[in-house]
Amino acid sequence: MLKNILKLKGAVELSANEQKTINGSNAPICDDGFKAKRCTEFGTVSSYWDCVPNNYVGSC
Numbered sequence: 001m002l003k004n005i006l007k008l009k010g011a012v013e014l015s016a017n018e019q020k021t022i023n024g025s026n027a028p029i030c031d032d033g034f035k036a037k038r039c040t041e042f043g044t045v046s047s048y049w050d051c052v053p054n055n056y057v058g059s060c
Helices: 002-007 016-021
Strands: 034-039 048-053
Touching: none
Parallel strands: none
Antiparallel strands: 034 048
């Protein structure tokens, strides 16, 4: 499962268990009510992780 998660491109939402599994890959452990989202942007900005509210819908 971890291998498949890391192969995904674009914004990816993770459960708390998945966050704990890949924390070594810089994914944050988010507080209750928040989820980790992998953000990618065009240009020279590399992808990054951010904690967003569970009800958040949209891009980073």
